[in-house]
Structure formats: structure tokens, C-alpha cells
Amino acid sequence: MRSKLFALSAAALLAAASPALAEGELNIYNWGNYTSPDLIKKFEAAYNVKVTITDYDSNTTALAKVEAGGHGFDIVVPTNSYVPVYIDKGLLLEARPDQMENFKNVSEQWKNVSWDKGRHYTVPWQWGTTGMAVNKSVYSGDVNTSAIFLDPPEELVGKVNVVPEMNDVMNLAIFYVGGEACTEDKTVLRKVRDLLVEAKPKWLSMDYGTTDKLSSGEYVATVNWNGSTFRARLNNPDVVYGYPKEGYPLWMDSVAILKDAKNVENAKLFMNFIMDPENAAMISAFARYANGIDGSEAYMPEDMKTAPEIVAPKESAAAGQFVPTCSPAARDLYTAIWTELQK
Amino acid sequence: MSDIPTTNAQTTNARQLSALEVRAERERIKRNWLLSMPAMILLLLGASGPLLIVLVYSFMTPGDYSGVIWTPTIKAWFQIFFAVDIFDDTIGLADAHLTIFGRSVRLSLITTFLTLIIGLPTAYFIATRPGRQRTLWLFLITIPFWTNLLIRTFAILEVIRNEGLLNNLLRWLGVIDEPIQILYTDTAVLIGMAYVYLPLMVLPLYASIDRLDFRLVEAGYDLYANRWQVLRRVILPIIKPGIIAGSILVFVPSLGAYVTPRVLGGGKHMMIGNFIELQFGQGRNWPLGSSLSMLLLVIVAVALIFYVRAANRGGSDEQ
Amino acid sequence: MSSKPAKPFSIKHLPGFTTIALGCFVLLYAPIITMVVYSFNSGQSVALFEGFSVSWYFEAAKNELVQEAALRSLIIAACASGIATVLATMAALGTTRTRNFPGRTFIYLMINQPLMVPEVVTAVALLIFFASIKVATGYSGLAYLILAHAAFCVPFAYLPIRARMEGMDMALEIAAADLYATPWKTFRRVTLPLVAPGIAAGAMLAFVISLDDVIITEFVKSAGQDTLPTYMLGQLRRAVTPEVNAISTALLAVTVILLTAFFLLSGRNSPAGK
Numbered sequence: 001m002r003s004k005l006f007a008l009s010a011a012a013l014l015a016a017a018s019p020a021l022a023e024g025e026l027n028i029y030n031w032g033n034y035t036s037p038d039l040i041k042k043f044e045a046a047y048n049v050k051v052t053i054t055d056y057d058s059n060t061t062a063l064a065k066v067e068a069g070g071h072g073f074d075i076v077v078p079t080n081s082y083v084p085v086y087i088d089k090g091l092l093l094e095a096r097p098d099q100m101e102n103f104k105n106v107s108e109q110w111k112n113v114s115w116d117k118g119r120h121y122t123v124p125w126q127w128g129t130t131g132m133a134v135n136k137s138v139y140s141g142d143v144n145t146s147a148i149f150l151d152p153p154e155e156l157v158g159k160v161n162v163v164p165e166m167n168d169v170m171n172l173a174i175f176y177v178g179g180e181a182c183t184e185d186k187t188v189l190r191k192v193r194d195l196l197v198e199a200k201p202k203w204l205s206m207d208y209g210t211t212d213k214l215s216s217g218e219y220v221a222t223v224n225w226n227g228s229t230f231r232a233r234l235n236n237p238d239v240v241y242g243y244p245k246e247g248y249p250l251w252m253d254s255v256a257i258l259k260d261a262k263n264v265e266n267a268k269l270f271m272n273f274i275m276d277p278e279n280a281a282m283i284s285a286f287a288r289y290a291n292g293i294d295g296s297e298a299y300m301p302e303d304m305k306t307a308p309e310i311v312a313p314k315e316s317a318a319a320g321q322f323v324p325t326c327s328p329a330a331r332d333l334y335t336a337i338w339t340e341l342q343k
Numbered sequence: 344m345s346d347i348p349t350t351n352a353q354t355t356n357a358r359q360l361s362a363l364e365v366r367a368e369r370e371r372i373k374r375n376w377l378l379s380m381p382a383m384i385l386l387l388l389g390a391s392g393p394l395l396i397v398l399v400y401s402f403m404t405p406g407d408y409s410g411v412i413w414t415p416t417i418k419a420w421f422q423i424f425f426a427v428d429i430f431d432d433t434i435g436l437a438d439a440h441l442t443i444f445g446r447s448v449r450l451s452l453i454t455t456f457l458t459l460i461i462g463l464p465t466a467y468f469i470a471t472r473p474g475r476q477r478t479l480w481l482f483l484i485t486i487p488f489w490t491n492l493l494i495r496t497f498a499i500l501e502v503i504r505n506e507g508l509l510n511n512l513l514r515w516l517g518v519i520d521e522p523i524q525i526l527y528t529d530t531a532v533l534i535g536m537a538y539v540y541l542p543l544m545v546l547p548l549y550a551s552i553d554r555l556d557f558r559l560v561e562a563g564y565d566l567y568a569n570r571w572q573v574l575r576r577v578i579l580p581i582i583k584p585g586i587i588a589g590s591i592l593v594f595v596p597s598l599g600a601y602v603t604p605r606v607l608g609g610g611k612h613m614m615i616g617n618f619i620e621l622q623f624g625q626g627r628n629w630p631l632g633s634s635l636s637m638l639l640l641v642i643v644a645v646a647l648i649f650y651v652r653a654a655n656r657g658g659s660d661e662q
Numbered sequence: 663m664s665s666k667p668a669k670p671f672s673i674k675h676l677p678g679f680t681t682i683a684l685g686c687f688v689l690l691y692a693p694i695i696t697m698v699v700y701s702f703n704s705g706q707s708v709a710l711f712e713g714f715s716v717s718w719y720f721e722a723a724k725n726e727l728v729q730e731a732a733l734r735s736l737i738i739a740a741c742a743s744g745i746a747t748v749l750a751t752m753a754a755l756g757t758t759r760t761r762n763f764p765g766r767t768f769i770y771l772m773i774n775q776p777l778m779v780p781e782v783v784t785a786v787a788l789l790i791f792f793a794s795i796k797v798a799t800g801y802s803g804l805a806y807l808i809l810a811h812a813a814f815c816v817p818f819a820y821l822p823i824r825a826r827m828e829g830m831d832m833a834l835e836i837a838a839a840d841l842y843a844t845p846w847k848t849f850r851r852v853t854l855p856l857v858a859p860g861i862a863a864g865a866m867l868a869f870v871i872s873l874d875d876v877i878i879t880e881f882v883k884s885a886g887q888d889t890l891p892t893y894m895l896g897q898l899r900r901a902v903t904p905e906v907n908a909i910s911t912a913l914l915a916v917t918v919i920l921l922t923a924f925f926l927l928s929g930r931n932s933p934a935g936k
Contacts, residue, residue, distance in 0.1 A: 070796020
């Protein structure tokens with residue numbers, strides 16, 4: 001009897017709780033530690049919408065989850081190289097942000113991009129680079145090289161972390177051996193594979209959470225993104241960001257609406273919302289990456305205008321390249337190498 | 344509702360009596376099955392049924408990023424053991440998989456062994472406490488058992504990290520100058536698993552020692568055996584079922600461990616559980632994830648059969 | 663063999679065992695106690711104890727994500743343990759104190775199956791199974807989580823109930839039948855009150871188990887469906903904050919309270935008194 005009453009009242013509680021959660025919702029699927037809480041609060045207040053944010057740590061995980069279906073998300077924020085994959089699979093809603101009110105604020109260079117011609121599907125979120133983050137009190141040598149993780153100097157052996165973001169790691173390694181982005185050249189890839197496998201025992205770990213761990217000193221060197229390193233440096237002045245001279249990837253993350261989204265209207269409101277300069281500045285101020293909206297500089301924190309993580313030094317600027325979407329064959333090869341690396 | 348024997352069966356006719364009995368028997372079986380049905384259905388939907396789906400998926404072709412394409416193939420099973428080298432197209436052993444499997448089995452065995460040598464004296468200690476005190480000790484060993492796995496892993500993380508309790512203690516004692524990097528190594532995973540599964544070893548051992556008749560021990564001493572001999576020749580053989588139960592209870596979960604290696608291993612020391620999860624994410628190979636799961640299940644089933652056999656044999660060996 | 667007459671020979675004493683046992687308890691509790699102590703640390707660092715403060719508990723309580731996750735955990739645990747206990751009671755009624763019948767071993771196997779299958783495998787199986795249902799029906803609410811939790815809670819509810827029933831004397835129920843009580847009435851007035859402690863114990867165990875679950879919830883959950891353990895797992899992968907300490911201690915307190923109740927209830931185990 002008691003347990004039946006128990007079950008009944010619990011069910012009633014559940015039923016009561018559910019409607020309250022269903023009204024005016026927006027479910028965002030984004031990278032971890034990447035969304036400004038202030039931005040969300042502002043959006044929630046402006047449109048009376050309840051926002052939930054779910055984290056993912058890699059593009060592949062996100063795509064796998066979205067493709068599997070039944071996820072419940074409305075918005076996803078993929079990196080540029082993955083956007084065509086999403087579009088080809090029919091996973092994105094053609095939301096036509098280029099026809100939205102705030103689209104005029106998007107910087108010219110980001111208005112028409114190779115991965116989303118005419119911006120029919122996505123809106124810029126943030127963009128940045130991938131490089132090395134090193135604690136200079138432990139290692140004071142040259143940080144502008146991928147050798148930090150591919151052939152660690154003595155002081156850093158056994159202390160380097162590598163973020164398990166396949167694309168970034170593979171690209172850095174490919175550039176290091178002199179290959180081209182999206183190469184399918186097996187000799188190059190063999191060198192890459194051997195290099196990575198040989199370097200792995202010298203790594204500390206392959207994990208995320210770099211911002212906090214760099215700040216606390218738990219990581220003294222890691223493959224990292226520029227904004228994350230910037231934030232770590234604000235907490236721990238010993239952190240420096242290196243632009244690998246062998247070549248480093250440039251990327252942009254964009255906001256897209258999923259085709260099976262349940263809250264399409266709210267998602268469109270959000271898309272328009274973040275194209276406003278003031279709001280774009282909020283996004284950047286939190287994660288410390290550049291955004292693609294004109295006029296946002298006026299609202300961004302001062303230090304972002306001169307920070308070495310945002311404004312690449314002249315000698316390093318040339319080595320950066322935007323990595324396009326690789327062919328399925330290339331992607332399969334990279335996945336195979338990546339899996340081998342996991343042991 | 345128990346089997347209340349109907350004492351009202353007055354009929355003296357033997358044939359009628361047995362017909363009644365037969366019907367009563369069938370009623371009983373039907374009733375028992377009906378009562379168990381809801382639980383079975385729930386478990387079919389929420390546990391066993393999905394396992395069958397995994398089995399089916401293990402024979403399919405991987406979809407691009409997720410899911411499967413309904414083209415049967417045994418490639419996923421082949422891939423567990425063999426890998427086609429990406430560059431020369433030669434078929435060799437799937438090094439990565441076998442390393443991970445090997446690591447999982449190795450760490451699980453060591454964990455079992457560690458928990459056994461620590462757990463046995465502990466269980467013995469609890470079992471030899473007098474009355475009320477014993478309940479207290481039991482309570483104390485049960486709390487970690489029921490504490491959230493994540494919390495226990497987190498607690499151990501706090502202890503072994505570079506600024507954690509262990510390193511601070513060693514530095515304070517002057518044994519080391521720089522913190523030892525324990526975290527993100529195989530050792531960290533080992534320490535974590537031993538810590539997390541220790542109560543699982545103690546409880547069955549305790550149950551076994553609790554039933555030990557100490558008169559046999561006394562007899563051993565009367566026959567001029569020393570303590571070591573008594574332990575080896577009298578106590579251990581009798582509590583063998585407990586040892587086996589505890590070992591299985593530690594080995595099986597540690598083989599399938601997921602949270603502990605994920606938190607303490609830093610992504611570098613994958614165990615089979617993590618590797619299976621990888622196939623449903625970055626690995627993009629659901630069929631392989633499914634076949635690996637099935638293989639894990641088979642290993643566990645074998646271990647369990649072994650346990651049941653040994654437990655039964657142990658029972659018949661007693662006196 | 664001692665020739666010293668003074669110390670009595672204890673047949674139960676084995677050298678070193680007590681030391682190891684006590685050492686084991688210390689080892690088991692040291693990390694937990696450290697965690698509890700540091701949850702009251704006023705400072706941010708987990709290495710330095712700066713002063714006593716309950717600020718982290720307030721931080722955690724104020725955190726909306728924590729509130730939601732906690733509420734969700736409680737709702738799921740309550741529903742799952744409720745369902746599991748009811749079904750387990752019925753199954754126990756059908757399988758205990760009765761002569762063997764065809765298929766009883768099969769029922770045992772089914773009911774205890776979650777105990778024998780590694781959680782990761784079940785999690786993967788449910789992920790696949792539910793994914794297709796979610797796509798087909800478009801429903802992605804809490805029901806999946808409750809179903810999954812209820813399923814693996816059943817064996818935990820079943821075992822104490824069964825243990826209790828086995829220890830019960832059928833004489834009372836036979837007496838009731840002799841007094842012309844219908845089977846239903848016998849159940850309601852005689853059996854149920856007697857099994858009640860076992861049912862309560864089973865319900866509590868199921869509740870704790872559901873509250874604790876990490877892996878299955880992590881795999882099965884949809885957007886914004888974090889439970890307290892999955893929230894903590896997410897936090898743990900980024901940084902170790904004292905907030906996680908505070909939440910862990912709070913969860914630990916709940917477990918201890920429930921376990922104390924369980925122990926007290928089980929103390930009055932045999933219905934006829936020891």
C-alpha cells in the first residue's frame with residue numbers, strides 16, 4: 001500500500017513538474033565552457049524563454065549524438081569543417097539567417113563562407129586558432145612549434161596534455177610533417193601515425209578542461225585553443241600561447257538550428273540575438289575568442305584588442321590556415337589513425 | 344500469498360483427488376507466473392530486450408557517424424581481433440583493441456588480488472567482533488559500499504592528485520621533494536578501482552566467515568597446528584565460497600569499469616568500458632561497440648559460470 | 663604454541679589481521695573524510711584549509727543547474743524505486759515459499775540480470791534501443807530514464823523482500839485461511855504487514871541505487887536532463903571545485919541517513935523475534 005501511494009504521488013509530482021518545464025524552451029548543444037551565462041540570462045529575460053545548455057567536448061561526439069536522433073536539442077554549434085557534413089546529412093534547418101534583421105552586422109569576410117554559401121544555415125559564434133599553451137615557468141624555450149607535443153623537450157616529457165579533438169591534433173601533426181590539409185597521401189599519413197604513436201607515451205593525458213587545469217597549474221603544457229589559453233593566462237600569468245610555425249589551423253564555430261528542433265521560433269530568435277554587436281561582445285568577453293560581428297569591438301574588454309592570443313604576431317600570422325572539410329576517404333583514414341592512437 | 348493447502352479436499356475417490364490436485368497445481372504455477380510477469384516485462388524492456396538489439400547491431404555495418412546500415416556483416420567481430428593496416432592493407436592483430444583488453448584484464452586481476460589481501464583480514468576482523476560491536480563495524484563497511492561511485496572516485500582523485508593528500512603527506516614527511524605524478528597513470532586507475540570495489544570483497548567474505556564454525560579452528564590448535572597452518576589448512580578452505588564470491592563481485596564490475604578509468608586515467612589509459620563508449624562517439628563504429636559489449640558479456644558470463652560451479656563444489660566439499 | 667601461562671590463547675586471533683583491518687577502515691574513510699572536511703573549506707584551494715565556512719553549500723544550492731539536477735534525481739529515484747518495489751514485491755510473492763515450478767530459474771535470471779551484466783553494456787543497449795524509439799515517437803521526456811532506473815532497481819528491491827519472506831512462518835497465513843479470509847484479505851491484513859520491513863528496506867535500497875547511477879543515466883539522457891551524478895561527472899572533467907565537494911557531502915549525508923534507517927529496520931528482521 002505504502003509503496004503504491006508513494007508511486008502515485010511521485011507520478012503526480014512528475015506530471016506537475018513537466019508542463020512548467022515545457023513552456024518557451026530552448027535547448028542548446030554547445031562546446032563546454034563556451035557560452036556566456038550573462039548572455040543566456042539576457043536572452044531568457046528578453047524573450048521569456050528557458051534555456052538549457054548541454055556540453056560536448058568534440059565535434060565527432062556532437063555529430064554522432066545528433067545523427068542518432070532523439071536528442072532533444074534545438075541548436076548545435078559545429079566547427080566549420082563539420083558544417084557541410086551536417087548539411088549533407090540533412091540535419092540542419094535552412095533557417096535563412098541571411099534574411100534576419102541583424103545579419104547586416106556580420107563582418108564582410110564572414111558573410112559568405114565556403115562551408116555555408118550565403119549563410120543559409122549558420123551564424124558566426126566565435127572563431128580562433130589552435131596552438132600550444134605552455135607554462136613558461138616550467139619551460140622557457142620556443143613555444144611556437146608543434147614539437148611541444150610531437151617531440152617534447154626534456155622539461156616537458158610526461159607533462160604535456162593533448163586535447164582529444166581529432167581534427168585539430170591531426171591537422172597540427174600533418175602540418176608538422178609538411179603535409180597539406182586534408183591530405184590522403186599515405187606516405188605523409190604514415191609519418192603522421194608513427195609520429196603520434198611515438199609521442200603518446202610522452203604525454204601526460206588526453207583530456208579536456210584545459211582552461212581550468214592550466215589556471216591551476218595541473219597542466220604545464222597542452223595543445224589548446226587561443227581563447228581558452230587567454231582565459232588561463234588571466235588566472236595564471238605564467239601561461240603563454242604559441243603559434244606553431246609549422247602550421248596551425250584556423251577555425252570558426254557557427255550556430256545552426258537542427259532540422260528536428262522542437263523550438264524553432266526560439267532558436268531563430270537566438271540566432272538573431274547573437275548577431276547584435278553588444279551580445280556578440282558578451283560571447284567574446286566570456287570565452288575570449290574573436291567573434292564575427294562588426295561593431296562588437298566597442299563593447300569588448302580592452303585587453304582583447306592587444307592580447308597575443310587574439311592578435312597573432314606578424315611572424316606567426318602566415319602559418320595559420322583555414323582547414324576545409326575533408327573528403328570521406330580522408331576522414332576515414334584519420335579516424336583509423338586516431339583509433340590506433342587511443343590504446 | 345502462500346500455498347495454503349486446501350484441507351477441504353474431502354473426496355475419497357483417488358481419480359477425482361488427483362484431478363483436483365492437478366488443477367490446483369496448474370493454478371499455482373499460473374499464479375506465480377502472473378505475479379512475476381510485470382517485473383519480467385519491465386526487465387525485458389529495460390534490460391534484457393535491448394541486449395538482444397545490441398547483439399543484432401554487432402552484425403551490421405557502421406553508419407557514417409552513428410547508427411547502423413542494415414547490411415549484415417561479421418566485420419565488427421573480425422575487427423575486435425584483427426585490424427587491416429591502414430597503409431599496407433595487411434591483416435594483423437588489432438593491437439589497439441588487444442592492448443586495451445589486456446590492460447582491462449590485467450588491472451581487474453590485480454584489483455581483485457589487492458582487495459582480497461586487504462579484504463580478508465578486514466572481513467575476518469568484523470566477523471570476530473562481539474555482538475553489538477559487530478553491527479557497528481558492518482555499518483561502517485557498508486557506508487562506502489553504498490556511497491555513490493562517482494563520489495568515491497572523486498574522493499580518491501583528491502587524495503592522489505599532485506596537490507592532494509598523499510603527495511602533501513609524502514612531502515611533509517620529507518620522503519620526496521616534488522610531487523609524484525600518480526594521477527593519469529595505470530597506477531591511479533588501479534588505486535581507484537581497489538578503493539571503489541574493496542567493500543564488494545569484504546561483504547561476501549564476511550558472510551562466509553560468519554558461518555565458520557570456530558570449533559574446527561579450535562580443533563586445529565588442539566592438534567598442535569600453529570596459526571599459519573590453521574589459516575591455510577582450516578580457515579581458508581572453508582571460506583573458499585566467500586573468497587570466490589568476493590573475487591567475482593570485484594572482477595566483473597572492475598572489468599566493465601567506466602567512471603573510474605575515465606576520471607583517473609586522463610583519457611590515456613582506457614579500459615574496455617571507455618573504449619566501448621568511444622565507439623558510440625568519436626570512434627563512429629556502433630557495430631564494433633556492440634560486438635565489444637557482447638564479448639565483455641561473454642567473459643562475464645564465463646566468470647559467473649565458473650563461480651557457480653566453484654560455489655557448488657565448495658558446498659559439497661564442506662565436511 | 664606458547665609456554666607463557668599469562669595471556670589466554672584466543673583461537674580467533676590471527677597475527678596482523680587486526681592491524682590490516684583497521685588500516686583498511688582508515689584507508690576507506692580517509693578520502694571520504696578529507697572530502698567532507700574540505701567541503702567546509704572557506705578557501706578555493708583543495709590543498710589548503712583556510713577556515714571553516716558553509717559558503718560552498720550555499721553556492722551549490724544557489725546554482726540553478728544543481729537545483730534542477732537534484733530535483734530530477736529525486737523525481738527519477740522516487741518513481742523508479744516506487745515502480746521497482748511494487749513489481750519486486752509481486753515477483754517475490756510469486757517465487758518464494760513455494761515449491762519449484764517450471765521456469766522459476768528463468769525468472770530468477772531475468773530479475774537478477776542487471777546485477778550480472780556490466781553497466782556499460784546495459785547503458786549501450788539502452789542508448790541504441792531508446793534512440794530509435796525517440797526518433798519514432800518524438801517523445802524525449804523523463805520516462806526513458808525512469809524506465810531504465812526502475813529496471814535495474816528491481817533486483818535490489820527484490821533481494822531484501824525475498825529474504826524477509828523466506829523467514830516468515832506460513833502458519834499465520836494458514837490460520838487466516840482457516841478463519842475464512844479470502845486470499846486477498848489474507849494478503850492485505852496478514853502477509854503485507856509482516857513483509858513491510860522488507861518492502862521498506864527494498865524501496866530504500868532501490869532509491870539509493872537510482873540516486874547513485876551514473877553510467878546508464880549518462881548514456882540515456884537527452885537535452886537538459888542532467889541528474890546530480892551526471893552533473894558532477896561533467897564538472898569533474900573540467901575542474902575540481904569545492905562546489906563538487908559540497909554536493910558530494912550532501913549526497914553522502916542522504917545515503918548515510920537512508921542506510922541507518924535500513925539497518926535499524928533490518929535489525930527487527932525475523933517476525934517471530936530472535
